[in-house]
Amino acid sequence: MNDQVEDYLHYLLVERGLSDNTIKSYRQDLKEFCTGMKEKHVNSFKDVDQYEILNYMEMMKQKGKSRNTIIRFVSTLRKFFQYLMEFKIIKQNPMNKIDTPKKGKHLPDVLSVDEVDRLLKMPDTNNKYGIRDRTILEVLYATGLRVSELINLKLSDLHLEMNLIQTIGKGDKERIVPIGNVAQNWLSKYLNGSRLKLLKHRTSPYVFLNAHGGRISRQSVWEKIKRYVSLAGIKKNVTPHTLRHSFATHILENGADLRTVQELLGHSDISTTQIYTHISHERLSQVYDKYHPRA
Structure with missing residues (x-):
């Protein structure tokens, strides 16, 4: 799984020309997701279904991850599974059955x-x-x-x-x-x-x-x-x-x-x-x- 993640990140860098910071963010999300899947004894993206993803999102919520962090994670995963489908690494896209959480209203801190x-x-x-x-x-x-x-x-x-x-x-x-x-x-x-x-x-x-x-x-x-x-x-x-x-x-x-x-x-x-x-x-x-x- 980690090798496929690295292939994807290389694709983003070479083919898509994304910035280092964006790729760093994607790497963090995907590596943590791989670790979470391995803990559940899921060792291939072919075996990841929408329930595994929903359970992982719930675990993020329980760990106190912010709504915006979870939204970013869903976006990362959606693009990654589209890539896996495009290159025929998987046959079904579990993200098709996952809704993106609505963005919470958050006003940033402002100094007087x-x-x-x-x-x-x-x-x-x-x-x-x-x-x-x-x-x-x-x-x-x-x-x-x-x-x-x-x-x-x-x-x-x-x-x-x-x-x-x-x-x-x-x-x-x-x-x-x-x-x-x-x-x-x-x-x-x-x-x-x-x-x-x-x-x-x-x-x-x-x-x-x-x-x-x-x-x-x-x-x-x-x-x-x-x-x-x-x-x-x-x-x-x-x-x-x-x-x-x-x-x-x-x-x-x-x-x-x-x-x-x-x-x-x-x-x-x-x-x-x-x-x-x-x-x-x-x-x-x-x-x-x-x-x-x-x-």
Whole structure:
């Protein structure tokens, strides 16, 4: 079973050209599924029926897996069994009898402006690492970049004389994002000082570097943000994506229209952007409840 999974992942990479992160996600889902099937003494995908899959989904639920995780798993399995059918590895597709769970309504955590200010001030900017980290936080909040876009940002993508950053988002979709003066000033300070110290006479096309002069990793950015959130005394579940959510919510609350936010975030479908109207409405209700004398 594991060999067939590896063949499928190789097919996705070579034939379909999917990204490393997508393939990594598929590998995790399918490897865990194979392990679960072997524990049930199911050693071939030919022997997997809809009941085995439904039981596995129920087990995921009992283990506390989120609805969105289960939805992603079902999607992965659906595509995988389609592949097995296409290449005549199985004769019947058990996924034809499995419904995808409905997506639960979940509003992401958003930082208040005050919380963002506190977070941005946490890095110690008296050293090269603190200046780099402060710049990372400023750029994430000022542009709404995904963390994958941030770590892949290259010097050639910076057009600071025009207050713009160029980035490649999901689906290799290119977009141009404005960057404000504050974030731009931190970028200039980092590029002309800390980055040169991190390079140590080496070269790199990437903007944000680790202690060895190489490209900083997604995990490293995630860990640094968690640490600064803790130092700031913020109790919310904050990830790099939280700064993207906060960026979108704050500009929407200050008068930006939904189409503009869609362009800034690089969403191909405006329905993805519409979640931020729900966040804004929720926060408006909170403000109303807090300040109206008869709320």
